[in-house]
Amino acid sequence: MTTGVHRLLEETAARSPDATALRFDDREWSFGELDGLADAAAGLLGERGVDVGDRVAMMASNRPEFVMVLFGVLKRGAAVVMVSPAWKQSEVAHAFSLTQPVLVVCDGETPEVLNDTIGADRIIHLDHDRVLADLAGRTARPPDAVADWPETEAVLVFSSGTTGMPKAVRHLHGSLAVSTEHWVAALGLGPDDRMQVATPPFHILGLLNLLAAASAGAAVRLFPRFDLDSLLHHIEADLVTIEMAVAPIALAMADHPDLERYDLSSLRYIMWGATPVTESVARRVTERTGVEFLPAYGASEVPVITCNPVDRPEMWRLDSAGLPIDDVELRVVDLESGAEVEAGTTGEIQLRSPSMMAGYIPDEANVEAFADGWYRTGDVGWVEPDGWLHLTDRVKEMIKVKGFQVAPAEIEAVLHGHADVVDCAVFGVPDERAGEAVVAAVTLRDDAGVGADELAALVADQLASYKRLSALHVVDEIPRLPSGKVLRRVLRDQLSG
Numbered sequence: 210m211t212t213g214v215h216r217l218l219e220e221t222a223a224r225s226p227d228a229t230a231l232r233f234d235d236r237e238w239s240f241g242e243l244d245g246l247a248d249a250a251a252g253l254l255g256e257r258g259v260d261v262g263d264r265v266a267m268m269a270s271n272r273p274e275f276v277m278v279l280f281g282v283l284k285r286g287a288a289v290v291m292v293s294p295a296w297k298q299s300e301v302a303h304a305f306s307l308t309q310p311v312l313v314v315c316d317g318e319t320p321e322v323l324n325d326t327i328g329a330d331r332i333i334h335l336d337h338d339r340v341l342a343d344l345a346g347r348t349a350r351p352p353d354a355v356a357d358w359p360e361t362e363a364v365l366v367f368s369s370g371t372t373g374m375p376k377a378v379r380h381l382h383g384s385l386a387v388s389t390e391h392w393v394a395a396l397g398l399g400p401d402d403r404m405q406v407a408t409p410p411f412h413i414l415g416l417l418n419l420l421a422a423a424s425a426g427a428a429v430r431l432f433p434r435f436d437l438d439s440l441l442h443h444i445e446a447d448l449v450t451i452e453m454a455v456a457p458i459a460l461a462m463a464d465h466p467d468l469e470r471y472d473l474s475s476l477r478y479i480m481w482g483a484t485p486v487t488e489s490v491a492r493r494v495t496e497r498t499g500v501e502f503l504p505a506y507g508a509s510e511v512p513v514i515t516c517n518p519v520d521r522p523e524m525w526r527l528d529s530a531g532l533p534i535d536d537v538e539l540r541v542v543d544l545e546s547g548a549e550v551e552a553g554t555t556g557e558i559q560l561r562s563p564s565m566m567a568g569y570i571p572d573e574a575n576v577e578a579f580a581d582g583w584y585r586t587g588d589v590g591w592v593e594p595d596g597w598l599h600l601t602d603r604v605k606e607m608i609k610v611k612g613f614q615v616a617p618a619e620i621e622a623v624l625h626g627h628a629d630v631v632d633c634a635v636f637g638v639p640d641e642r643a644g645e646a647v648v649a650a651v652t653l654r655d656d657a658g659v660g661a662d663e664l665a666a667l668v669a670d671q672l673a674s675y676k677r678l679s680a681l682h683v684v685d686e687i688p689r690l691p692s693g694k695v696l697r698r699v700l701r702d703q704l705s706g
Contacts (some may be wrong), residue, residue, distance in 0.1 A: 213358040214386045215283040217424040218244050225400060225426050232430040232447065233273050240426065243277065249347035250281025251354075253340075257312055257333070261286030261356050264365070266310035268292040268301075268319050271410050271431045274335045276419055277344060278314050279410075283382075286354035288362040290377070291411035294319050295673040300375075302326050307377045307570045308365055359383030365570070366413050368509045374619055377570040378509045385420070387564040391513035391534045392421040395505060396480065397520055400426035402450045403475075407432040407440055407458070412612065413509045414482055418453065427451075437461045441471040448475040454502075455483040455612040456490075456644045463493040478503040478522070483612030485600050487641060488527045506530035506598065509614075510566045510584055511537065515598045529597040537562040540583065541592055547580060552594040555601060559583040606697055608637030608645050610675045615647055617697070620678070623671050624649060624664060629657035632687045636697040638679075638705065646679035650700055653683060 218240070221230075226241030238246070259265055265282045267289050269275050282289045290308045292301060294317055301322050313327055316335040323332060333340065363382045367375040380388070392398075398421055406429055408415040422429045430443055435458065444452060454462065459481060462468060481491065481504045491502045503525060505516040515531040518524055533539045540549050541556040550556045561583050568575045578585060587607070590600040608615040617635035624633040632652045637645035651664060661681040669677045682704050688696040 213283055213286070213354075213356070213361070214363055214382045214389065214420065215247070215280050217386070217389060217420065218247065218280055221423055221426045228400065228426055229428040230423070231273060231276060232428065236273070238273065240423075243423075244280075246277040246344045247280035247284060248350045249344040250278045251284040252281075252347055252349065252351040253333075253343065254278075254281055254285050254287070254312070255351055259285050259287050259312055261354050261361070263287040263312075264290050264308050264310045264362075266290040266292050266305065266308070266313040266315075267411065268294050268296075268313060268315040268323075269335055269410075270294055270316055271406060271415075271433050272316065272335065273431065274314075274340050274344075275410055276431070278333075278340075279416075279419070280423075283363060284351075284354065286356040286361055289364050291364065291366045291416065293367075293409065293411050293673060295675070296322070297671055297673065298322050298325065299671060300673060303374050304367060304377070359386075362567070364416065366411065366416070366509050368569075368614055375614075375616065376574045379567040379570060381567050384564050384566060387536075387562070388417060388512040389420040389424050391537070391564055392417045393425050395513055395516040395519060395534055396421065396451060397477075398422070398425040398427050398451070402427040402477075403430070403447050404428070404451045405430045405432065405440060405443060405447075405449055405453065407435045408453060408455060408483075408612070412483075413507070413512050414453070414455070414612070417507075417512055437465060441465070441468070441473070444476060445472045450475055450477050452476055452479045452500075454479045454481055456481075456487060457611050457642055459487070459490050459494060459502075460642050463490045463497075468494075468497050473498045473500055476500045478519075478525075480505060482507065483609070483644075485530070486527045490641070491527050501525055502527065504530055506600065508586060510578075511560050511562055511564055511586075513537070513564065514539070514560060514586075526597070529593075529599055531598065532596045533598070537564070539592065539598065541590070542580070544589070552592050555589060555591045558586045558588045558590050558598070558600070560586060606636065608635075608647055610637075610640075610645055610647060611643050613675050615676050620647065620649065620668055620672065620676060623668050624651060627659060627664060627667060629654050629659045630664070634687045634695040634697060634700055635678075636701050638701060640679070647676060648701075648704070649678050649681045650684045650687060650704065651681065652685065652687060 222240040222244035230240040230243040231238045314333045361382050363385045364380045365377045368378050406418050479502050481502045486504045506514045513534050517531040538561040620635045635649045640646035665678045665681050688699045
């Protein structure tokens with residue numbers, strides 16, 4: 210793609226200006242209106258000094274202005290930094306120190322978090338500044354930005370590792386455009402489709418859904434927060450054709466006492482992403498609704514990796530993440546030597562694709578992220594001779610809670626900050642509702658005056674809610690190798706035994 214990824218919206222607006230693009234509560238916007246409002250957002254940002262190559266932090270919930278400003282930033286040739294509104298002061302400060310945004314767009318109570326991080330004159334508050342009314346009142350289209358679009362930075366999302374704070378994943382317009390094409394193809398998305406986005410927009414899945422819908426001319430309903438009854442109601446009312454279900458949504462559907470009361474017959478399938486499928490949950494939903502699941506696999510760094518073939522429902526499987534998408538190259542390498550292994554042999558999954566990120570910030574995080582140009586996913590699995598991928602474990606010890614990556618080292622840093630904690634380790638355990646739950650083990654000073662509940666509260670006070678501990682154990686010793694590496698697997702087995 211030689212132009213910016215925002216052109217996907219512009220082309221759809223030119224082709225189908227009156228088709229419904231966006232629904233929110235009882236309002237809706239056509240593609241023509243949405244593109245005009247994105248133009249207005251680009252003009253507003255220009256007046257606030259945003260230019261080609263700048264970064265704008267988006268720290269807002271699912272709402273129409275999020276979509277309009279997202280495309281407005283892209284039209285300006287600036288990059289969107291996706292920041293979770295749930296993050297606390299230290300998390301926001303870290304994200305901003307890495308990415309250096311020139312402006313922040315936010316809603317809710319987030320300015321309290323921003324007080325010591327960025328100046329008040331560099332904040333647009335969607336609740337207070339009447340942004341939607343301002344955009345609707347603008348008519349002049351700003352001049353087109355001039356940029357080398359394929360190589361221009363478009364979006365930064367955050368990805369956690371195990372050895373430090375979250376890293377910023379840089380996607381250029383070129384890689385993001387390819388990712389969007391991959392997702393449109395994986396979903397079999399077209400102008401007759403209607404989708405819902407209840408997942409957070411700062412997550413790569415929520416972002417891709419918005420971009421893919423704009424590209425394909427599909428309508429999207431946004432939910433400000435997840436409410437299962439509202440989601441089920443609108444499947445029936447809007448005749449939704451594609452539903453997205455990360456693990457917590459799928460489980461909530463499976464456990465809903467009145468699921469059969471809703472008519473879900475308009476659905477072509479339910480997409481399962483972010484975590485491996487829990488087969489028992491998926492089967493329970495299908496038995497109760499008649500709707501099948503379409504599993505897929507992606508990462509912030511390479512957003513669409515594999516998917517079950519959308520046009521061959523007779524081939525769909527719950528035990529596999531599917532087949533590689535289009536021009537995604539996939540290989541499995543030995544965990545020790547790094548040599549490529551044969552089909553059927555377990556090893557680390559590595560990838561190459563035009564959709565691959567440009568790299569991490571900070572730059573030193575890239576050293577271990579790649580092997581001879583291949584991205585190291587840190588996921589362990591194996592491939593059948595005909596290409597079907599199976600995920601079994603992770604090399605990286607990051608914890609995936611409700612699809613979000615949680616770095617053990619980040620929580621360990623908080624625990625180590627308490628004077629009574631001598632040593633600690635954090636790990637994940639399987640959890641049907643969240644995919645994984647976060648557990649900590651600590652050793653304390655002999656005269657410690659702190660208990661498990663107080664340490665768990667310390668983590669909850671300093672980090673986002675999805676990083677909270679489900680359990681904290683006081684142990685005599687944290688098992689480590691002579692090198693100092695924590696034996697998390699040993700600790701997990703000891704505490705679950």
